[in-house]
Amino acid sequence: MFKRYLPILTWLPHYNGRLGGADLLAGIIVTVMVIPQSLAYAVLAGLPAVVGLYASLLPLLAYTLLGTSRTLAVGPVAIVALMTGAALSGVAAPGTPEYLHAALVLALLSGLILLAMGLLRMGFVANFLSHPVIAGFLSASGVLIAASQAGHLLGIELTAPDLFPRLAELILALPELHLATFAIGGGSLVFLLLLRQYGRPALRRIGLPRSLADLITRAGPVFAVLATTTATWRLELAEQGVAVIGDIPQGLPSLTIPGFDASLWHALLIPALLISVVGFVESVSMGQMLAARRRERISPNQELIGLGGANVAAAFTAGMPVSGGLTRTVINHDAGAQTPLAGFFAAIGIGAVTLFLTPALHHLPIATLAATITVSILTLIDLPMIRQTWRYSRSDFTAMAVTILLTLVEGVEAGIISGVALSIGLFLYRTSRPHSALVGRIADTEHFRNMERHETETASHLALLRIDESLYFANARYLEDTVYDLVAARPGLEHVVLICSAVNLIDASALESLDAINARLKDSRVTLHLAEVKGPVMDRLKRSDFLDDLSGRTFLSTYAAWRELSRPIES
Amino acid sequence: MFKRYLPILTWLPHYNGRLGGADLLAGIIVTVMVIPQSLAYAVLAGLPAVVGLYASLLPLLAYTLLGTSRTLAVGPVAIVALMTGAALSGVAAPGTPEYLHAALVLALLSGLILLAMGLLRMGFVANFLSHPVIAGFLSASGVLIAASQAGHLLGIELTAPDLFPRLAELILALPELHLATFAIGGGSLVFLLLLRQYGRPALRRIGLPRSLADLITRAGPVFAVLATTTATWRLELAEQGVAVIGDIPQGLPSLTIPGFDASLWHALLIPALLISVVGFVESVSMGQMLAARRRERISPNQELIGLGGANVAAAFTAGMPVSGGLTRTVINHDAGAQTPLAGFFAAIGIGAVTLFLTPALHHLPIATLAATITVSILTLIDLPMIRQTWRYSRSDFTAMAVTILLTLVEGVEAGIISGVALSIGLFLYRTSRPHSALVGRIADTEHFRNMERHETETASHLALLRIDESLYFANARYLEDTVYDLVAARPGLEHVVLICSAVNLIDASALESLDAINARLKDSRVTLHLAEVKGPVMDRLKRSDFLDDLSGRTFLSTYAAWRELSRPIES
Incomplete structure (x- = not known):
């Protein structure tokens, strides 16, 4: 303690x-x-x-x-x-x-x-x-x-x-x-810059050990203070306005x-x-x-x-x-x-x-x-960092540029607050429109991949929708839109399976959206299923009424859902 | 247009x-x-x-x-x-x-x-x-x-x-x-409450069609206004202080x-x-x-x-x-x-x-x-909603309770602002400490699952670490801590494979952390590998120097990494 x-x-x-x-x-x-x-x-x-x-x-x-x-x-x-x-x-x-x-x-x-x-x-x-x-x-x-x-x-x-x-x-x-002030200030500045740039190699060259060369280089401000203080004192520069x-x-x-x-x-x-x-x-x-x-x-x-x-x-x-x-x-x-x-x-x-x-x-x-x-x-x-960030991510660069600009124009507090707010906002915006993919089966395997990128087996009455983000308030509505658009675009659809392998959380808002999706699909005679729900997420769902109301089933794996649902059922 | x-x-x-x-x-x-x-x-x-x-x-x-x-x-x-x-x-x-x-x-x-x-x-x-x-x-x-x-x-x-x-x-x-005001106000209140509660069934019972019964029930305020206005006018209640x-x-x-x-x-x-x-x-x-x-x-x-x-x-x-x-x-x-x-x-x-x-x-x-x-x-x-939220998620309930409390005590603006800020803050806090799991191979399959929950094959010189969250500034340092703790706890470790199947984003801060992890593991003679990096994430990594500096390799699947690294190498 x-x-x-x-x-x-x-x-x-x-x-x-x-x-x-x-x-x-x-x-x-x-x-x-x-x-x-x-x-x-x-x-x-x-x-x-x-x-x-x-x-x-x-x-x-x-x-x-x-x-x-x-x-x-x-x-x-x-x-x-x-x-x-x-x-x-x-x-x-x-x-x-x-x-x-x-x-x-x-x-x-x-x-x-x-x-x-x-x-x-x-x-x-x-x-x-x-x-x-x-x-x-x-x-x-x-x-x-x-x-x-x-x-x-x-x-x-x-x-x-x-x-x-x-x-x-x-x-x-x-x-x-x-002029006298400028001589002192400018002189010190040039001295310090030169020492910083060339001091270490020069001192090494005249035979000083590395650690001493480092120390002397770093002591530049001390030398500058000693020299200019002595000069100012001796030359009585303070009386001349320094x-x-x-x-x-x-x-x-x-x-x-x-x-x-x-x-x-x-x-x-x-x-x-x-x-x-x-x-x-x-x-x-x-x-x-x-x-x-x-x-x-x-x-x-x-x-x-x-x-x-x-x-x-x-x-x-x-x-x-x-x-x-x-x-x-x-x-x-x-x-x-x-x-x-x-x-x-x-x-x-x-x-x-x-x-x-x-x-x-x-x-x-x-x-x-x-x-x-x-x-x-x-x-x-740190100019290299600014260049690197530009190259790597426009979104990170935006946060950086706004921070720089507002710090320069509005001051340190506005700069840091806006930078933090913007970087959080950009992250939230990104998670509020999560990537999702309709997946199909890679022939003869239990693997399911994005239909648009891979050659896959699919069934017209079955949609396997993989959501690549935790479901929470900021993307709950987006999830509803995604599913409704899917259903509207595929009239023959009978089953929608939400694949939750990347869903680490379903919060109360997303739960309500799932409820709404379930109810609306039921009205349209489409059955909603879940697959690959992670343990902690499932534990939590069991505390709500959602699983009782769910029109379809929960499958442990996408393959299990496929095996069960890929043949058309008589309804 | x-x-x-x-x-x-x-x-x-x-x-x-x-x-x-x-x-x-x-x-x-x-x-x-x-x-x-x-x-x-x-x-x-x-x-x-x-x-x-x-x-x-x-x-x-x-x-x-x-x-x-x-x-x-x-x-x-x-x-x-x-x-x-x-x-x-x-x-x-x-x-x-x-x-x-x-x-x-x-x-x-x-x-x-x-x-x-x-x-x-x-x-x-x-x-x-x-x-x-x-x-x-x-x-x-x-x-x-x-x-x-x-x-x-x-x-x-x-x-x-x-x-x-x-x-x-x-x-x-x-x-x-x-008294007169209270008679009018309280009377109207009781009338409206009774109509709301019992109006519809009562009107249906006396034979009115459903739509008309609904309409009359909803028109309660109109009746109250007509009745009390007439009474106030006739009885000259305004002169008595109403x-x-x-x-x-x-x-x-x-x-x-x-x-x-x-x-x-x-x-x-x-x-x-x-x-x-x-x-x-x-x-x-x-x-x-x-x-x-x-x-x-x-x-x-x-x-x-x-x-x-x-x-x-x-x-x-x-x-x-x-x-x-x-x-x-x-x-x-x-x-x-x-x-x-x-x-x-x-x-x-x-x-x-x-x-x-x-x-x-x-x-x-x-x-x-x-x-x-x-x-x-x-x-x-909406009391049922409050109860449901309490049952489903303490974190959502906290945001709700703070919103209610601050709205009541500090007013509507403070209430709504704090509620939004807190729900965003709680979400960020959650993503800032992402779930991660050391996985092992389920015998005779290409599947890898959490070692703590499943019977798996493992190798003492190889750690397969699955991160269940996008990597971004809020959890970049946490990732570093997780990997360093792992390396410190397993002295015989030669390879760390980060499994990125749930990583939808690596931002500039997380990239710097990966750089730092790579450098530090290299110092400790541990090789860092990546597996299952998603397409868009990989495209972005290629724009940085990270892949050139990476001490290990990038594998398309965890199984490929396992096949390659599970036999001890001579170093």
Whole structure:
């Protein structure tokens, strides 16, 4: 019982020095690496940069206690930050105390929703986000994030919240570009892109071992931060108008209590739900992928509790909504983290930075953070996936395209909701018009196949109709139409056999339709039979009056029905 | 082309005197019979009674031109009136000009939605209202309607809009009961109930022919109206506080233009959508049932256009949202209507009443109308259906129970939306955890059945896994879990064959899961094969890279896979 909800109890007793050494090293590396992105994602959400650090402290400890993934690293992540910004700007103005407070409420609500879903074992909800919808949503979000950072990179103040007005504003404002800011932002961007593209092979070529080459390549943002902060400080660029982070209150965050305000909670409920589900899906997919590499399993329902705990912790420590982050998790994994204790060490490291090193961040230019964000979101834009989906399925592509379009035009919430609704709608539409086939006997066998595709034996007074879908409310009427059309088209018909080999369910609506079909065929002197009804479906039919009223019989196999009915009967 | 959208062109050229005589008689009977309920349903919607007459004029003509059912009678109906009242009281106070205007906007919006759905051939949308949800919704609506009329029957003014506070208010106010009103309302109610229960057999017993006995029984409300109106007039009961209809403007309705007001349209959009769909479902089910009796077919998509036209007509002639009504349709059908021209004659008859006879309605007590409504909605409450559903399927019953509960507590809109959402959700949940079975060979046959239920031949290095559901995003991850659990549980496994006989679709998400399964099994040195993939599914797989990457083969039948793989291979 305790072990189920506190997975730390399963691994901590077996902990030893070797694991500790590996985790400590990973913790130190993660500390250094994630500071730039923690700051950056807080800025992306419209919050003071330090909130990103605060959100990387207690939430990591909470996840250490509650999470099941050994390498997942929790903290502010790009998509969740983008969605946080979108949600908060609906209820308060950035920079106000209300905005900060709303961030806490959002984190608390997300945390409570995740905890509730975990306790109710509702991890399956994530399955309703189809891959094309997620891929489309991430790609469009990447574009939105890039657009949101363009102003910071160029030193232009942009005010339009929506994508296209913002781009228009950007183009019109280009002449007002702030040169020093652009030098820092553009320079960092080019440096990061080059390092990402050519860093690893170049470092290998000069003889560095693979792991060190990887580490240095990934440390690009750290170098960019160090270099541009030093330059800005030495050259006093802040006085020339380069936006910097400025004063950060030194010390650990104080306890914050997100107060209860019904209208605010109500306004943030749907955004919190979407943030929870999207963050969970991203986090759990990554966790599963990494666990699979090490032949471990993670528990989606316990992950909900881990992420829920982390968000509640963020809410009480001046943070923002958090999730499992791709970049930080990959760094943690590659740095050799063995248990969640690596996250604990990283939290201590970030705590030390928050305590002692925030003055050093005063001169960190916002443009550098914008460059960091822009480069890291490039991985979100997945053009090959979009091409593949187009090639494979127009219906999946439609859901993806609508998600992309609405995310870009109407924002993240409208995008994800429409994507999910549309993909469910398309699936339901498909099942509402099920494939059915009139089958005939393949000569000298007990096999029955589609008459239109195979050479089969048939009888004009007998129709063998195979339905390739469960029968439920959405296709009940369609089934009636199919049978009535069949009867209308074949005047000599005496028997209709419904072959139910692919029918996994007959719900109450379909049962009524079967009743109606039975009654109407009886009026037309056509007998209705069933064949190959599966066990559980038959058990259920026996609980209704349908089998008593059925004009014909139920056959165990299509062949049995054929043997009995293929000779014309005298009526 | 013209015939498709104007079904009148298909039957009018063959019209003759015999049909005309039958239609004329039906029209006259319908005129007399539907006046009480037209007035009553307008009152139910919180509108002046005369609006019910107005809504029975031009809308009938529009449906005559556009509808495909030969006997469906259009006008104000109970459920739509209830939903209209609920929608309008959200935007205006009953009795104000704004309330009247909102009714026109609601009719117009419903009409436009129905027309759009018809032109887009979206009649299938109605299929997503499952039978248990409809039955639950109608039953709960019946209770709501009865509660809304209780005050009128007793002569008590009730103000609480919600069911339970209203009932509490009713009980507290019982001592203030207005005796004269109660005598009229209660008397009418008892008379109508007795006539309904015993009228037909009693009239047959005194020698009346069946059709006349039916007609007199159905004319109960007409007798009640005549008797109570006369009594109220003669005894001057209105002066003693019996609520009567009062002055009705004499003459045909003038042209009304529902103006465009963005915020009003926006507020009424969802209610209009719900009214459209619910009205359409009720109307088309009834139309289909009656058409089936006469071996005719109706076209659901053209019915949308017919009802859409009727509602637009109502919007421009001071009316209210209309639909095909159960009572009036049954009266029309039983009175011998042969073509939609019966509706045309009824419209002329109601027009004549509106022109000349409205002063006679001045003394008609509201309590009589309340009694009429109360008796007619008793047919909506379908307890046997609730019992049957409970017995047949807990899942369907859950959807029904939630619909009933939320309709009663939160109102018609919340009820119907939750019912639909829940029934779709339950269906998706079911398909998200598909049934699967490990199968083995029935000795000496080519048949493969569930190992757990049948005596089968198996091989320890070979797993034949049959999946009984289409593979799509909601169950893609579940498929992965199933296969991984299988592989983890059987260390000696060398081959996994997925039997796809019940797989009608593999969407992009499931394809990615198959890719992941294939890669992961390859890592574990287990080969993945497919068997019995259906033609269309295989065509689609060929458009992806999956078949190239597949570690194993695709077999046409399970038997072919068995023949090939059942002997252990040297690896």
